Amino acid sequence: MSRSPAPLARRLFDRGSWPEARYVASALRTETVGGALLLGAALLALLWANSPWQEAYSTLRDTRVGPSALHLDLSLAQWASDGLLAVFFLVAGIELKREFTTGDLADRSRAVVPVVAAACGVAVPALLFTLVAVTRGADGDVLRGWAVPTATDIAFALAVLAVISTHLPSALRSFLLTLAVVDDLIAITIIAVFYTDELAVVPLVLALVPLALFTLMLRVGCRAPRWRPLLHHPLVLAVPALAAWALVHAGGIHATVAGVLLGLSVPVARDGLGRDGHSLAETMEHRLRPWSAGIAVPVFAFFAAGVRVVGGGLGEALSDVVVLAVVVGLVLGKALGVLGGTWAVARFTRAELDDDLAWSDVAGLSLLAGVGFTVSLLIGELAYGPGSPRDEHVKLAVLLGSLLAALLAAVVLRRRNRHYRLVEEREGVDDDGDGVPDVYRRTPDAGCQ
Template structure:
């Protein structure tokens, strides 16, 4: 009797039951994750260096020079683009970061895990819970800490509810590279996919909740360069100068509309064509893959670190740390990142297992998921951006929130290190056995059906 083609071969790692959570993916996916991990890890190291340099300078005798550089204004006033360097970094360079995020999101929804509703349920649920619970804990913490305070001040504090909702993928992967280099690719892939969905939710929050007013004429006009960008890519006109023209115009019009200009980056990324057939072919490289490969190093190695340099310069000396721990908004951020992210991501993952009757892959343990959930509390780039939007760049509360993001992220990273390092040696031994067993095609046998 012929076998049912829909029934997976239980001996094949690539054909494990759909009820397995965080199962091993394909060899192509493993290579993609490894490449992304290398790029983001290097970017995370540069990002950390930029943040440390900013903090040191901002607390040195030359702190006024740092502030003067950050607040130096440049750009054409006639186009309302006479912005400070700090704003150029937040609105301009971060648009490149969100362009990469948009491309990743498009690839995931068309040809990745998010294209399969069963596989997509896990990262979407984990990301959604990892956004909702930190926001809720921020509000609860702020209410408790501000108990008996002024209602008007409380209203201002609550504007920062979204700050602890974002995971910084560069920092998280940099930490993962140090404490868990041998964790299974399924966990790393889960972290990457989780961050992609997290970025989508974050940019939606920015567009909806942190937009004061909208110029619909400018927003409608932005459709023209976006269409031009799409047509150029469809016709395979890939000259960087030609592509830059509609991209910059679209960014400028979105900025003029009152919506945060980084939204333009996501829209441009989502318009990049993705061919599932090409994406699934290990011997071919799609346009989206090539663009992501070319832009990601600039994003991770320059755009995000420059933003970090201008955003992370907080004053710690002279009572800055004490004032931070006395600020209800800062307390809410730290609780949201460390506790909210952990319980949200882990709870979302456990809920999928509980209510869909799916089981965690036999190669993993729930301890791994918990460690990864703690690591999701490493927030930085988007958290700092939302903090600036919520409280105003350079304001006292913005300074407190920035420091809270740094402290919360550091605590999350240290706790994740404690949890994940216990499992790292086990996976190192497993990986050595798998990579030592190669066929002539160079692909580990574990990724191939017998």
């Protein structure tokens, strides 16, 4: 007696929809350019900090500006980490909400893969950091940096992809993009919970007022077209946004948390606000992403990456256990965590890897997730204090670990480069002339959220 065929298993990293592929391609172009600028800014800082003019770099970095009465008498380096990075996390918040509300990852069966991979990609590096530190007899001060190797820098990672000219399928690139957004969210949660020493309750409660006003202005503008030009004007929206940022900063929580909260409040429904039918979230993200990738992150990198390695600085840093712990966490921990999390989803569910892919693709992507920079440097500052000797060592460790992870990922992914280029040439055709490659399936737009 014959058995009925088993239902088809869900595919990991299938192509998804054409709208999502277009969105990912657009985001990747901006982030790749931003990654090149980030790399250039970091190299400039390293060269300047190790030149005969390093005092000028330190003076510029430590120059303080801002009103002291509002607790905003900050150095330029602090303005970069507390202020400019809020723009980076604002974009991350919008992107996260869009991905899980109207993007392909609104399908929970799709979302489970990057979420599990991101969670494992945070947990395993943290465990390895702690294990290395404890086995080397480190004290509690070293253990404060357990979260340093947990974050992936998407701009830096995509810059590496651009350099090695890989033709990874959009589904894998989307996975990398979503993975970085999710672990950014985990990282900002870690910052808020574990790296907040003293809370000022009154400013935090007051921050809810401008945050609610920001949300209300966006939603009223969506529903009342005649008020939209006023309520959605960037300068008008900036007033409650800056107020929320300042109050969160005064409340003792890192101000970038305000960026995430503001991003999550942006409506993502495709309600035809623009002539091209883009949602408000897509429009805001399109306008903000170049500022984030092209200015905010490179400026932060310039002020954060200026670690001095000449004159004995390198030898002193390499003797610090925190350097080994961070490098092991980024290179080994990220790879094991992301690859292990993805494998676990395939092993313990009905999911299977898409027929067009190989596990070596996932391994290469997992290594690339070890490219940590922006958030890793930020956590290092919070853990050990900006400008402290150990903070300088963390900067060097992040640079070394990211470089090693990028080189190993390039070795793995270059092997698949020619294969995917041939696949794109063969399958990226549009026989019916509708502007959509025939390999993509059409999916209806998501409803209002």
